[in-house]
Amino acid sequence: MKLYRPATVLVGVLFVLLGGLTRLVDTDQVYEDSTRVTAHGTIGQKIQYGDSAVTVTRMRFAKTFLADENDDKPIETDGIFVAVEYEAYRGTKDPGSNDVTLTADDGNIYESVAENASSGITFPQPGFTESGAFVFEVNTNDLKGLTFKLRTSQFFTGVPARDIAVDLAVPSDEVAKQLVDKAADQYVMPERSTRVDS
Amino acid sequence: MESLDDVIDAMIADRVIHRHRRKWLIAIAAVLVLALVIFVTGGWKEKKGRKVDTLKAPVTLTAGRYEFGFTSAEIIRTPKTTYDPAKSRLVVSFDLKNVDTEKHETQSLSGDLLQLVPGHGADLIDSNGATCRDQLNYKLVYGLPAVPCTAEFKVPNDFKESVVEIGVLGEKWESDNALLGLSDKPYWHNEEATAVVQLETTIKTEKKDK
Known part of the structure; x- marks a missing residue:
């Protein structure tokens, strides 16, 4: 029996080539693809997030911070703390869960x-607004282009x-x-x- | 003058050699390949001991996305109280710095990157992660100077080594195998032993709570 006929x-070669071609078509962005939409905004602007919305109300720089007002020991840093205060308005649809980060130009x-x-x-219950804050520890030499980013981590495929x-x-x-x-x-x-959404 | 018998013998021998030549070639090739494989995989000699360097504290080393500067180790004994049994723990002090030049990301040290090597064939003991500025799993920012931290290891009550060995593991910035159809984007994973650090210990007994 001849195993390797031309x-x-x-x-076999054809299959290998086909595999390579499909990878070319697929582009190198497998996870971060066209199904992600980023809404850009500035401080104070109400940014739509589905039928919910997020506003960054205030940004503050601080040398130390207290996790709550009853704390007696402030948390220190060699860099600087950046506090970002937000308000989150909840619509009727479930906005899923998300992660927030600060990014800089570097x-x-x-x-x-x-x-x-x-x-x-x-996010609170539908029809309510929640306010809160995040504190980020940041390198003082790398602050240019500081951007607050929210990335949806749990969502339904197709949407x-x-x-x-x-x-x-x-x-x-x-x-x-x-x-x-x-x-x-x-x-x-x-x-x-x-609080109740106004 | 050679006889006819000799000539016939020579002819037969020639035939025999020719008939088996391919088998011989294959056999020789197989031996060569085997030798090459053994050579590439590190030879016959059995590797003894550890394959990473053993360093003495105080020492600074980089493993994966962190820079460690080991300083001291202390065995802390907690005597038994009415409600709690006696406990012992090993506390290792080091300066920790985030040197993640690939992603520049804020990150807290994962506990399994530091492991106590108890010796005598016992299993390795994971640390509980880095405690810096009194916060467990302190998040280290890339670009900021090193922060003094401690890591704790739960040890048996009779643990009294004068020198302890801490295995330091470092993650690697690499991607999964794209040939298996996985994403070929690199990320920090696949931790690998980088070094073993020896620290001299002191023993301290904690006072009972009143």
């Missing part, structure tokens, strides 16, 4: 550091995942330096509060 070999990714805070915005990017208005290193110089001595994390 026709057999040819079919490519640094900062995560929320407060021990008892969650890593994403938790575009909505992400949010909020420009925190640090256009240059000079602005960053001024913000750091004027940073408050201490920031007290506000308690999360829920």
Whole structure:
């Protein structure tokens, strides 16, 4: 019995080529694909997130922070703390879960550091608004282009995942330096509060 | 003058050699391949001991996305109280720095990257992660200076080694095998032993709570 007839070999080569071609068509972005939509905004702007919405109300720089007002030991850093306060409006549809990060132009990714805070915005019940804050520990030399990013981590396939990017208005290193110089001595994390949507 | 018998013998021998030549070639090739495989995989000699360096504290080393500067180790004994049995733990102090030049991401040290090597063939003991500034699983920011941290290991009550060995593991920035149809984007994973650090210990007994 002849195992390797030229026709057999040819079919094998053809399959290998087909495999390579499908990879070419597929592009290199397998996970971050066209099904993600990013909404851009600035501080104070109400950004639609499905039929919910998110507003970044305030940004503060601080040298230390207290996780809550009854804490007596402030948390310190060699860098600087950036507090981002937000309001989350909940629509009728479930917005799923998400993760928030701060990113800078140099490519640094900062995560929320407060021990008892969650890593994403938790939306309240439909018709309610929740306000809260995240504290990020940030390198003072890498603040330019600071952006607050919300990335949907749980969503239904087929529906575009909505992400949010909020420009925190640090256009240059000079602005960053001024913000750091004027940073408050201490920031007290506000308690999360829920109220009826107005 | 050679005889006819000799000539016939020579002819037969020639035939025989020719008939088996291919088998011989294959056999020789197989031996060569085997030798090559053994050579590539590290030879006959059995590897003894560990394959990573053993360093003495104080020492600074980089493993994966962290830089460790080991300083000291302490065995802390907690005597038994009315409600709790006696306990012992090993606390290792080190300076920790995030040197994630690939992703520049804030990250807390995972407990299994530091492992106590008890020796005598006993299983390795994972640490509980890094405690810095009194916070367990402290999140380290890329670009900031090193922070003094501690890691704890649960050890048996009779543990009294004067020198402990801590295995340091480092993750690697690499992708999964794209040939298996997985994403070929690299990420931090596949931790591998980087070094073993020896630290001298001191024993301290904690006072009973009143």
